[in-house]
Amino acid sequence: MTTVSRGSSVEHDTQAAVAGGGSSGGGATTATAVHPTGAERPLWLDVLGVAAIASVLVALYGAIIWAPTEAVMGHVQRIFYFHMPSAWVALGPAFTIVFICSIVYLVKKDLRYDRIAGASAELGVLFTTITLLTGPLWAKPIWGAYWTWDPRLTTTLVLWFIYVAYLMLRSSITEGHRRARLSAVFGIVGWIDVPIVFMSIRWWRTIHPTLVTGEGMNLDSSMQAVLVFALGAISLLYVYLLVVRVRQLDMGSRIDRLRQQSHLR
Amino acid sequence: MNELGFLFAGYAVVWVALGGYMLAVGRRQSTLRREIARLEQEFRTGE
Numbered sequence: 208m209t210t211v212s213r214g215s216s217v218e219h220d221t222q223a224a225v226a227g228g229g230s231s232g233g234g235a236t237t238a239t240a241v242h243p244t245g246a247e248r249p250l251w252l253d254v255l256g257v258a259a260i261a262s263v264l265v266a267l268y269g270a271i272i273w274a275p276t277e278a279v280m281g282h283v284q285r286i287f288y289f290h291m292p293s294a295w296v297a298l299g300p301a302f303t304i305v306f307i308c309s310i311v312y313l314v315k316k317d318l319r320y321d322r323i324a325g326a327s328a329e330l331g332v333l334f335t336t337i338t339l340l341t342g343p344l345w346a347k348p349i350w351g352a353y354w355t356w357d358p359r360l361t362t363t364l365v366l367w368f369i370y371v372a373y374l375m376l377r378s379s380i381t382e383g384h385r386r387a388r389l390s391a392v393f394g395i396v397g398w399i400d401v402p403i404v405f406m407s408i409r410w411w412r413t414i415h416p417t418l419v420t421g422e423g424m425n426l427d428s429s430m431q432a433v434l435v436f437a438l439g440a441i442s443l444l445y446v447y448l449l450v451v452r453v454r455q456l457d458m459g460s461r462i463d464r465l466r467q468q469s470h471l472r
Numbered sequence: 473m474n475e476l477g478f479l480f481a482g483y484a485v486v487w488v489a490l491g492g493y494m495l496a497v498g499r500r501q502s503t504l505r506r507e508i509a510r511l512e513q514e515f516r517t518g519e
Contacts, residue, residue, distance in 0.1 A: 263490075267483075283475040286482035293486075337489050344482040348475050444490075451497055458504050462511065469514055 252450060259447040262440035266292075269433040277430075286345040288433055291418065292441035293337040294363070300445060301331030302370065302401050309394035312387055321387035322460065324394055325377055326452035328370050330445055335367045350414065358407040359415040366404055369397040382460065 270288035277284035308324035311317075342360065343353035354360065373393050380386035408417050418424060424431050473481070 271483075281475050283478045283482075285479055289483070289486050333489060333493050337486055340485045340489070341482045344478050344485065347473075348478050448493070448497070451501075455497070455500055455504060458508075462504065462507050465511055469511060469518070 248451075248454075252447075252454075255443075255447045255450065259440070259444040262436075262443055266433070266437040266440040269436055274430050274433040275427065280349055283345055283348050286341050288437045289441070290338060290341040290345060291434065292438045293334040293341070295438055296441050296445045297331045297334035297338060298366075298401055298404060300442065301327050301334060302366070302398055304449075305331065305370075305373075305394045306398035306401075309391035312391045313395075316384065318382075318384070318387055318460070319457065321390060322456040323449075323453050324390065325374075326449055326456055328373050328377075328394065329452065330448055332367065332370045332374060334441075334445070335363065335370065339363060339367060355414065357415055358411040358413050359404065362400060362404040362407045366397075366400045369400055373397055382463065 266288065270285050274285065274288065276282060304327040305324045308320040308327065312320040312324065346355075347353050373390065376393055377386060377390050380389065407413065408415050418426065424434075426434065
């Protein structure tokens, strides 16, 4: 027998539904509410989303209007205010969270960490794509070429291929512990390229600009302020999108279990 | 293309990529809600 009551949250109730008898494959099943409005997001997530988008718009204003024009490169240098933060989010939090959650999954065998790793890899690929597309648009008027096989550019492209392959691996296997285990191993091994990308401009001869040196940032103070703000804004956007995607993946997983349960009835 | 053209193209890439991703996330959310509504209906009729 299945009992339905209205008004509770989907996430909570689908869990209850699954816990209520799905594993038994028979006997009494208690499936509490699955109300569409339960899928609505909490207020704090909306506030986070508005804050993230507003701060990205303020960063855009800072980059296009407020920041002074660079004396040598001119206006095209303004691409840098979104290029560098995108690279930072991808190389810093995004792929590092894939690495950490992959390790935690292998230790705890909790699929939630696998879902966090998957969502973070997706965002890492998004921000690496932005980095790889905006870089050449800056390079063409400055270097005279869209692309050179410079160590920083090449290692970043390799990184992009690694995580695209990671996402392809995930999409080719049905959700479960087998996929999580393979993805975790890939996520850990693939992360090795992250420090290589970071150190490439120090280890090899490169034409890529080096912004941060041992003596600090090579930037005018107002440019530095815009850059730091843009870093914060893009990081906030990453956090917001990560939370949204993880919640979606959690919900999708629970729906799959509920669907299986409904077939068992 | 002059430098303003490259600047415009650079920011167009950023907004198209971010906007496209957010649109895809929004569509996924709608699909999940529809699926939840369908399952709710299924459970109701099986009551």
